[in-house]
Amino acid sequence: xxxxxxxxxxxxxxxxxxxxxVGLLRFPDFYTRAHASGKCDTLGEGMMLVxxxxxxxxxxxxxxxxxxxxxxxxxSPTAVHALVHVAYSRGVAPWKxxxxxx
Amino acid sequence: xxxxxNRSSIAGHAVVFILLMIFWLxxxxxxDFFHVGSGVLCCGIVTLISGxxxxxxEKSLLRSARIFFRFILYIPLLLMExxxxxxDVAYRVLHPSMPIDPGILTIETPFEGDVLRTAFANAMTLTxxxxxxxxxxxxxxxxxxxxAGGEKDLLETRDIQNHLGAIxxxxx
Numbered sequence: 001x002x003x004x005x006x007x008x009x010x011x012x013x014x015x016x017x018x019x020x021x022v023g024l025l026r027f028p029d030f031y032t033r034a035h036a037s038g039k040c041d042t043l044g045e046g047m048m049l050v051x052x053x054x055x056x057x058x059x060x061x062x063x064x065x066x067x068x069x070x071x072x073x074x075x076s077p078t079a080v081h082a083l084v085h086v087a088y089s090r091g092v093a094p095w096k097x098x099x100x101x102x
Numbered sequence: 103x104x105x106x107x108n109r110s111s112i113a114g115h116a117v118v119f120i121l122l123m124i125f126w127l128x129x130x131x132x133x134d135f136f137h138v139g140s141g142v143l144c145c146g147i148v149t150l151i152s153g154x155x156x157x158x159x160e161k162s163l164l165r166s167a168r169i170f171f172r173f174i175l176y177i178p179l180l181l182m183e184x185x186x187x188x189x190d191v192a193y194r195v196l197h198p199s200m201p202i203d204p205g206i207l208t209i210e211t212p213f214e215g216d217v218l219r220t221a222f223a224n225a226m227t228l229t230x231x232x233x234x235x236x237x238x239x240x241x242x243x244x245x246x247x248x249x250a251g252g253e254k255d256l257l258e259t260r261d262i263q264n265h266l267g268a269i270x271x272x273x274x
Contacts, residue, residue, distance in 0.1 A: 016188055023195035031245045032204050034233055036195055042228060043188045060131045067128070077227035081234050084245060088235045094204060094245065 006054035013047030016040045029095035030087050038080035045072050115153040119145055172269045173221075179265065183229040190231060194247065205249035206235070209242045213267070222266050 023036025049069040053062045122145040130137050194202055209226075213219050223234040223242065231247035 016192065019192040019195050023191065026195060026200060027202070029204075031233065032202060032247060035191060035204075035231070035245075035247050038227060038233060039184075039188055039191050040195075043184055060128070063128050073228075074224065077224045077234075081223060081227055084233050084235050088243075088245075094206060096205070 002054055002057070006051045009047050009051030009054060013044045013049075013051060016044035016047065020044060030092055031084060031094050034080050034084050038077065042073060042076040045069075045076075111154065115149055118153045119149040122148060169269060176265055176269055180225060180229070183225075187229045187231065191247070202247055203249045204245065204247055207232070207244045207246050207249075209244055211240045211242065213240050218266060225266065 017040065020037050020040030023040065024033050027033045027036055046069050049065050049072070053065050053069075056062045056065065123141060126141040126145060127133075127138075130141065132138075194200065211219075211222065213222060219237060219240075223237055226232050226234050226242065226244060232244045234242055235245050236243040
């Protein structure tokens with residue numbers, strides 16, 4: 001039962017990782033790509049780690065995986081913010097509706 | 103770096119040392135003399151060097167603990183918001199005509215604390231269609247995926263804003 005739940009969590013995580021990759025390819029400019037990769041990767045990795053925790057059960061490895069999930073949820077938005085901030089301060093113009101793809 | 107400071111400073115150092123020690127034991131998993139001994143040594147050195155970074159003078163230990171536990175209670179709400187935001191982004195990525203209309207917004211907040219601003223910026227990057235681009239004082243520059251839905255997104259962000267303000271005991 002717990003294994004099935006774990007597999008469902010991992011599949012949801014994989015779905016969001018794939019969506020993030022597709023968004024990275026389809027979206028028109030740097031900022032919108034940051035949206036796709038930043039949000040979907042965070043939830044995708046989080047869901048996969050939750051799946052691993054459910055699969056592993058109550059061991060020390062689960063605690064380490066939980067710490068890893070917390071770290072990703074703090075560091076991933078920070079990394080996206082750092083990238084976007086540098087792009088914005090260096091004058092990368094945001095894409096407007098109707099513009100060409102960059 | 104004087105350990106002769108007031109009592110709250112010593113208590114702060116003790117709490118930092120205990121937290122570091124718990125973290126060490128969780129990561130190592132060994133309980134023999136060598137591993138615990140080297141853990142005590144390492145945590146002691148780290149506490150001596152940077153123990154005063156976690157608990158600053160103006161915030162008491164009790165208040166920090168209260169903020170911490172209230173923040174933990176807030177996490178499920180944040181996770182629901184993150185799930186909603188991700189489904190929204192997934193819809194916009196997978197829709198054949200890609201219904202996006204991005205643009206830059208600014209959001210004014212009355213927030214003062216560094217931790218509160220960081221938490222708000224992180225929450226905004228993860229939730230509805232926005233990425234924090236720049237923080238200048240209490241003003242957040244934000245890149246929104248859908249400008250037309252900006253009002254709605256902004257309202258939801260204000261909801262987060264109110265929650266975080268209440269958690270960190272600052273006006274929002």
